[in-house]
Structures are given as structure tokens and as C-alpha cells.
Amino acid sequence: MDPILAIAAIDRLATFGRGRLGVLLDADDSELRSTVLATLPESIEFVCIAARSPEAVAPAVADVLAARRRAFVVATSEEIGRAAEVAGAEAVIAKGHEAGGWIGEESSFVLLQRLIGRLRLPVWAWGGVGLHTAAACFAGGAAGVVLDSQLALTRESPLGKAARQRIRSMDGSETASLGGDLGAQFRVYVRPGIAAVDDLRAAATAIAVAEDRTQKLERWRSELLRAVGWSDPDRQALAIGQDAVFAAHLADRFVTVGGVVGAIQAGAIDHARAAQLESPLVEGSSLSISHGTRYPIVQGPMTRVSDRAEFAAAVASAGALPFLALALMRADEVETLLDETARLLADRPWGVGVLGFVPAALRAEQLEVIRRYRPPFALIAGGRPDQARSLEADGIATYLHVPSPGLLTLYLADGARRFVFEGRECGGHVGPRTSFVLWDTMVRGLLADFPAKADPTEVHVLFAGGIHDAQSAAMVAAIAAPLVARGMRVGVLLGTAYLFTEEAVASTAITPGFQSAAVSCVDTVLLESGPGHATRCLPTPFADDFIGERLALLQTTASSEEIRNRLEELNIGRLRIASKGVDRHPDYGRDPAAPKLIEVDADEQRARGMYMIGQVAALRNEVISMATLHANVSSGSAEALRQLALPDGPAEAAQPPAQIAIVGMGSILPGASDSATFWANIVDKVDAVTEIPASRWDWRQYYDPDRSAPDKIYSKWGGFIDDVPFDPVEFGMPPRSLQSIEPFQLLGLLVVKAALADAGYATRPFNRERTSVVLGAGGGGADLTAG
Ligand SMILES: Cc1cc2nc3c(=O)[nH]c(=O)nc-3n(C[C@H](O)[C@H](O)[C@H](O)COP(=O)(O)O)c2cc1C
Numbered sequence: 001m002d003p004i005l006a007i008a009a010i011d012r013l014a015t016f017g018r019g020r021l022g023v024l025l026d027a028d029d030s031e032l033r034s035t036v037l038a039t040l041p042e043s044i045e046f047v048c049i050a051a052r053s054p055e056a057v058a059p060a061v062a063d064v065l066a067a068r069r070r071a072f073v074v075a076t077s078e079e080i081g082r083a084a085e086v087a088g089a090e091a092v093i094a095k096g097h098e099a100g101g102w103i104g105e106e107s108s109f110v111l112l113q114r115l116i117g118r119l120r121l122p123v124w125a126w127g128g129v130g131l132h133t134a135a136a137c138f139a140g141g142a143a144g145v146v147l148d149s150q151l152a153l154t155r156e157s158p159l160g161k162a163a164r165q166r167i168r169s170m171d172g173s174e175t176a177s178l179g180g181d182l183g184a185q186f187r188v189y190v191r192p193g194i195a196a197v198d199d200l201r202a203a204a205t206a207i208a209v210a211e212d213r214t215q216k217l218e219r220w221r222s223e224l225l226r227a228v229g230w231s232d233p234d235r236q237a238l239a240i241g242q243d244a245v246f247a248a249h250l251a252d253r254f255v256t257v258g259g260v261v262g263a264i265q266a267g268a269i270d271h272a273r274a275a276q277l278e279s280p281l282v283e284g285s286s287l288s289i290s291h292g293t294r295y296p297i298v299q300g301p302m303t304r305v306s307d308r309a310e311f312a313a314a315v316a317s318a319g320a321l322p323f324l325a326l327a328l329m330r331a332d333e334v335e336t337l338l339d340e341t342a343r344l345l346a347d348r349p350w351g352v353g354v355l356g357f358v359p360a361a362l363r364a365e366q367l368e369v370i371r372r373y374r375p376p377f378a379l380i381a382g383g384r385p386d387q388a389r390s391l392e393a394d395g396i397a398t399y400l401h402v403p404s405p406g407l408l409t410l411y412l413a414d415g416a417r418r419f420v421f422e423g424r425e426c427g428g429h430v431g432p433r434t435s436f437v438l439w440d441t442m443v444r445g446l447l448a449d450f451p452a453k454a455d456p457t458e459v460h461v462l463f464a465g466g467i468h469d470a471q472s473a474a475m476v477a478a479i480a481a482p483l484v485a486r487g488m489r490v491g492v493l494l495g496t497a498y499l500f501t502e503e504a505v506a507s508t509a510i511t512p513g514f515q516s517a518a519v520s521c522v523d524t525v526l527l528e529s530g531p532g533h534a535t536r537c538l539p540t541p542f543a544d545d546f547i548g549e550r551l552a553l554l555q556t557t558a559s560s561e562e563i564r565n566r567l568e569e570l571n572i573g574r575l576r577i578a579s580k581g582v583d584r585h586p587d588y589g590r591d592p593a594a595p596k597l598i599e600v601d602a603d604e605q606r607a608r609g610m611y612m613i614g615q616v617a618a619l620r621n622e623v624i625s626m627a628t629l630h631a632n633v634s635s636g637s638a639e640a641l642r643q644l645a646l647p648d649g650p651a652e653a654a655q656p657p658a659q660i661a662i663v664g665m666g667s668i669l670p671g672a673s674d675s676a677t678f679w680a681n682i683v684d685k686v687d688a689v690t691e692i693p694a695s696r697w698d699w700r701q702y703y704d705p706d707r708s709a710p711d712k713i714y715s716k717w718g719g720f721i722d723d724v725p726f727d728p729v730e731f732g733m734p735p736r737s738l739q740s741i742e743p744f745q746l747l748g749l750l751v752v753k754a755a756l757a758d759a760g761y762a763t764r765p766f767n768r769e770r771t772s773v774v775l776g777a778g779g780g781g782a783d784l785t786a787g
Contacts, residue, residue: 003035014041022046024074027056028221030063037067048093050074052102052184052217054083061087074126076104081115081123091122093146097424098434099127100149100241103177103185105523107425107434109136109466109475110615116141117471117619128436130246132443132482134264135271136436136475139644145268147260149244153251154260155760163233166191171405172245172441173432180526181208181551182220188228189238196227196237205554242437245405249444255760256663262767273646274481279638280490281477283319287460287489292349292376294319295634296491298462299498300420301325301353301379303428303612304579305509306498309340314503316348318626323353323379331365338373351377351399356387370396381429385414399462403431403438408445417458420493423465427496427614430526430534435465439479447482456487463490468497468616468629470636477637492633496614501626511581513605521617527571527610530564535571538611540578546570571610578609664761666754668747670719674754689719696720719779724750744777751775 013021021044025033028051037047047069049060057073057080064071065088073084074093081092094115096108106114108127115123122143129137129145137145152159152167159167166174166189177185178200190197203223207216229236254260279285280296287296297320299306306312306325315322324341326334341350352375354366370378371394378391379399388398399418402408408419421442423435433441442461450459461483463476473492480490499518504510521538527546528534537543549570553563577583577600587594600608665675671688672678681688692699704712726746728735738746752773756762761771 001029001032003032006032006036007039010036010040010044014043017043020045022048022070022072024048024050025060027051027060030059033060033063037063037069040067040069044069046070046072048072048074049084049089050095050102051080051083052076054079057083057089058087061089072124075115076102076111077106078111078114078118081119081121085119085121089121091124091143092119093124093126094142095146096125096127096434096436097177097185098187098242098437100175100187100244101239103127103187105180105185105526106615106618107423107436107466108133109423109435109472110425110619112137112140112142113466113472113475113616114619127241128243128434128440129264130243130436130440130444131250131264131267132271132479133436133440134268135275135478135481136439138268139272139275139478139641140471140475145264147264149240150246150250151257151260152240152244153247154257155251155255156257157251158230160231163230163238166233166238167240167244168248170245170248172242172437173404175240175242175244179204179220180528181205181547182216183213184217184220186220186224187239187241189233189240189244194234194237196235200224200227200237205551208551209555242433245437245441253764255764258661258663259760259764259766268478269646271478271481272641272644274485275474275477276641276644276646278481278484279477279641280480280484281473281492281634282638283634285489285491286457286484287491290460290489291321291491293321295630296489297321297630297633298491298493299323300422300426300464300493300495301381302495302498302509303327304575305504306353307337308507308509309337309344310507311504311509312341312350313344313348314501314507314626315498316345316350318503319630320626321349321351321377323351323377324375325353326366326370327355328358328362329366330362331369334366334369338369338375342373342375349376351375351379353379353381354383356380356383367391379420381420385411385416388416388418399460402442403433405441405445408442409449412446412449412451418460420462420464422493425536425615426465427499427524427536427617428612430536432532435463438465439463439476443479443483446488447486450486450488457489459483459488461488461490462493464493464495466614466616467492467494467633468620470632470640472616473633473637474640477641494629494633496616497620497629497633498626499613499617500620500623501629502623503626505623508580510579511605513581513602514579514609514611515623517578517606517611518613518617519621519623521613523618524613524615527567529567529571530560533564533568535610535612536614538613538617540609540611541607542574542610574608574610575612577605578611581605583608664755664757664759666751666756666758668721668724668751670721673722673724675758689717691716692718693720726750748775748777 010023023044027049047064051057061071071089072091072093073089074095075081076095084092092115094111096111097103097105098107108125112125124144124146125137125142126146134145153164174189175187176190177187179185207219210216227237228239250260254263283294285296299315299320299322301323303325312322312324324337352370378396380387381401383400388400391398399420400416401420401422402411421438423438424430425435467473467476476492483490498504505512505515517538524536525539525543526534526536550567573584581600582597583600585594585598588596667675667678669678672681699716702713703716705714707714728738731749755773
């Protein structure tokens, strides 16, 4: 940023800002930092340092401390968080993948868990924070939350009309992170036709193949500086987060920055309190009763992993609901698996996971077997309500993955009642929205769109993506609290966590090699074959090959479909190598003596396997039993919620009572029927004094320029208000009563109404205990008549 502009902005902040103030500085821009710190007004107490590498943290924090300011560090990874701790920062802000601008791979949900668990410093959350997820941050132990894109449509937001329009129509899928191949991700708003974004994409690919890493990052940074801006969204890249999807609702409901902040603060405490009382994930919850399981926990279908009856039996014995993954299995394989499972599970509940998008003939084959065995449950990924309805007609309770708020509205209208909301941090194929963004949107959608007269107990909601222990489950419980209060049934669906169980290996769902790779994992990568086709995996040699091949293909003239097909081909058979340690025999089908599968040794498994896994793998480093896993998630989360220290009264009670803010004004004045017109009149030097209008009284009868003339007035001028329409019914007054009411009172009602509306209170809830209206009236009212 230009230092002159930065200093001017800081001066405005210091002049007009109230309360505790701070600035955010880029750790890589040491020149700007020294200029700003040298001239920083005393009233600016905090300096946040946004660092993209751990090495950049120490010098920046040292400068801030030398300037006697409180240092916060924005961390997109654990390494940056640790560097902040060592450098003496006061707090760390965990900035998740869903936020706008510079980001890392981990979502706020996962990064928050990671940093809270591993750092001694207080940790704040940045990214995906909304009315419901703020409660999750609080329940998970965050010290505070950061709001930015969420405030884009508030009254105070400086954004122009064009940017506002784009943000207002968002559904959460309109942003993308660019620069992943460079290891320097940056999130912007992307829609076809924004040249700056197309150029950025092309630049990212071109820079990624360049040799020197420092040079690469410098070039990428300068491309971004050129492309990013806020004034012209047709030509510039808006650096907003997925969470800008919350902006329209928050601004419509809470209008001002203060309104949104107050609502988020109050919501966090209210949700946490409700979750504390209800503990939605305890044994015997309404969802577990409906499932017939001990816990409201579901094991999600996992291709090439949950394809063993013994694994399903272990999950069921430990009190959760298991799902087999049928993936691309042919009828005979499905038959064998269902037959074994039905016998082994007997009367315990279980389900099948099918993929809604497999070729129609294969789906028909699978469904024919499913209908014969009638498992109590099914789950369709990428499916539609009609597919669920047809299984439900056969008595199979069927869950649908719902990836977007638009689909939720359609599915609800179509009668669907069982939903899985799975965020981008999950293992395997991922959708665009992170768990926080998806969950907040979906909870709001369910509360708003579920018909008032329908039976809420029919609604079954499974939260998935990044859930694996007491802390993460407590966070989900806080998000889900309003659904539970409405009578809906909620639970959690886990995938990755099961890869860390003793039973996963004992039941041969995965090999010991897969499990040890999982245990030693420190992060995950996304393998993207094309837009909307991404798979989360361990960063193994195969992942490197895939990324290298992708970059090479991007340099060619191949179409995106050709690239996708080529990359998908690379994936074939790789998951089985990782999970089961076997590969297809090269001569199978040609040589009658060749078996279908051959074992691969540990080195080959590691080199060629694709280890699908979710982000929480990086947070887990031990193998436990399924019983322990379930107990942690269920009773562990209830215990974590119980231990939360909540303020006694409502959230606002803690605020100092004697501060007054004027947040709205209304007026009816001569020549101005509202405050905006009055202000415009002042600015334009409009003289609102006129000759006494004939509609009031005829001045000619009383006027005499001679000041001493008895019973006469010597002025024929005055300030007169125009006729004011007044609808008594709006205020609950019988029209006939108007004649006997002093017109000043009626004007008073209108002015108060305008002042409340100006504060945004016409359309949003507000604290009536702490709101007052100061009313002033002047001038003669004697000649006013109501009629
Ligand atoms: C190895 C693996 C394979 C998966 N295969 C499928 C699948 O075939 N069908 C499906 O609906 N989900 C699949 N998933 C997703 C899981 O069912 C579940 O939704 C996800 O793992 C939950 O997120 P988590 O991994 O953060 O717990 C898979 C996940 C993993 C880790």
C-alpha cells in the first residue's frame, strides 16, 4: 500500500475511531511498517502482522514491540503461529482457507483446533464466522473472532454499488483460491468475464513453472497488487472470502456494523448456553433414538475402506451407525458385501452409501441388490430427492448430501428430510464450501425455509468434515443448538477419524501401512483434476506426480475436459493400492491364469498409492479404539461444553451501562420532511423561510409593517412544514380519534418512527431496555390541524 494513503487512513481512524483501535500490516513490507510505526498515533493500541512465512514474523513483531504496541499475528499455518509465540506476540489470529486474501490450506475450523491445541497464546478466528459459527469458535476455545467480508453490506461499508450487488447475490461458491500450485494461496471473487481474475489465473500457472521460489513469490505478489481492488469489480479482483455470503443476511437483519457485532456476540453466548443445556450429541439423543444407535454418530461411507462387513460390525458394536461404500462395485460384489453385512449385523442398524452420479446402468444394478437386502439406511452422495424417495418407498431411510443453500431450499420443498452437510475439509472428494461456511448457511436455511406447520422431528441433519474429537464435536453442538431447539434431530458423520482406529486395521478395511501414513501426516493436499473435481489426500509421491502432471498439462493446449480425463485416469486403482495394498494384475483378463489382484510391497504402496484423507488427519497422531473415539465425540463434547465459562446474564450485560451512542435521527422541519433533506438544505444554503401560505391563514388581514400598530403583526414570514400524511391505523389508532389528538403528538410519532428506522431498528431486533428517543419540538403548533 502507498505509505501516504496508509498514513491518511490511519489518521482518519485515530480521529474518528472510538474504543480500542488497531491496524493490520504486511510482514513482508518492512518499509511501510517502519513508516507507519514511526508515525502511529498514540490511540492506536494494536498492530496485527499478517505473515506468509514463519521467518517474516520475528522482525515484524520486534518492530511492533519496540513501538510499544500490542502485537497480534495472523497465522495461516501452525509454523507461523509458533513463530508468533517465540517472537513474543500477544495473540494469534487463525486465518482459515475460506477467508479473503492471503490464506493457507486449512479451514478456520481445523486451523483453530490445531492452534488452540498446540499454542499457549490466545487464538482468534478469521474466516467463516457467522451468527452460528461464532458460537463454535467460542465453544472451541477461541479468544475472539474477526469479521471482514461479513460486513461488506452494512450501512457503513465503503463499497460501491457494483461490488455490493455482486456480494448480495452470492451463495458462497463464487470465490476461489488462486496460487495453490505456488504454495501461496490468495482468495478472490471469481465470475466469468472478470479479466483481472482470468489474468491472475494465467499468471499463477505461468509463475508456478518458473524456477526460483523467492522470485516466484515476488512475481505473484506484484501480480496480485496490480489486480486486486475494491472500486471496480468488473476490472478488479475483489479479495473477499466465502463468508461474504453471510453479508446480505447480516446487513438486512442487523443493518450497521454495531448491529452485526452485537448480534454475533449475543448469538455466540446464546448458542453455547443452549448447547450446554441440551448437549445435542449425548448418548440417547433424539437422533440416536431415531437411528436405533447408542450415539448420534455416523461412520461415513469410504470407497475402498468401508467395504468390509467386519468393519461395519465394529462400528455398530461401538454404538454408531456404519455405512458401506458401494462406489463403483458391480452387482456381484455388492451382493457378497450386503449378504455378509446383513448376517453379521443381524438386527443392528447399518446402511449403504451410493454415488448419485455413477452411470445409470451401474446404479440400477446396485439398486436392484439393495432393494433385495433392504438395509435400514442409505446415503446418496451427489443424489437427488427423487432417488431418495424411491429408496424411502422401500422402507430405506435415505440421507442426501446437500452441498449448497439453493439445493437445500429445493430439497426441502421436494419433501427431503435427511441431510448431510459436508465441508471442504473432509477426506476424499470435496465441495467448494468449508464446513463453517456451509454449516452456517445451512442452519440459517433450515430455520428460515422449514415450513412452520411441518413436523421438525422428521428433519435429520448430519454435520460432516473436520469432526473427530470432543473439541470439534462441541463446536458442532454449538452450531446445531438452534436446530435442536426447533425440535430437529442432529448428529455427526465422521470419516477420517475411523482411519485412526484399531478396528480399521483389524477388520482389514485398511492396511497397517495406510494407518501409519495417516498417523504421521502433518498436512493434506488437494488433487484437482478440474473445476469442481478435487480430492483431498496425503502429500505422497503420487500426489507430487499428479501435481507435476497437472502443471505440465496446463502448459499445453489441451482442453479442460481433456486435462480432467487424463488426470482422472491417473487416479484409477490408486486408492486401492493405498488402502488395501493390492493392485490389479497387469495380465488379468488376458491371461486366464492371472489373478485379478496382486499384493504390492510397502514401498510401492507408499510410492503409488493415493491416500484419501481429511484435514483432521494432521491433528491426530495416535491409534485408538472405536469405543474411545465415540465416547470422546459424544460425552467428551458434552463435558467440554459444560466446562465453558459463560457470563451469567445476557451477553450485553457486561458492557458499561453509561455510554450513549446516537444511532438514528428523524426530523420534520420547514422545507424538509426528513433529516436527509434538511441536511441537503443546509449544505445547499436553502432558505426555508417563506411568506405565510394561504392554506394556513391570510396574513393580509393581520399584517401591518408598522410595528406599533395595535392587534397587528409586522411580519408575514415564517418557517412552515408541508402537509404530512398520517395513517392512524399504522399506529393502532381509530381514525376518528384524530380530531381530539394534539397534532404535535402525531408528528412526534412520525419523527420517532423515522429515527428508529434510521438506526436500522425498523427491520431488526434491538435491545429496547437500552434504547431511548430524545424528542424535541419547537415553533408554534397552534395552527396545525389534523385531518
Ligand atoms: C478414504 C475416503 C473415502 C471416501 N469415500 C466416500 C464415498 O465413497 N462416498 C461418500 O459419500 N463419501 C466418501 N467419503 C467421505 C466420508 O463419507 C465422510 O463424509 C468424510 O470423510 C467426513 O469428513 P472427515 O473425513 O473430515 O471426517 C470418503 C472419505 C474418505 C476419507
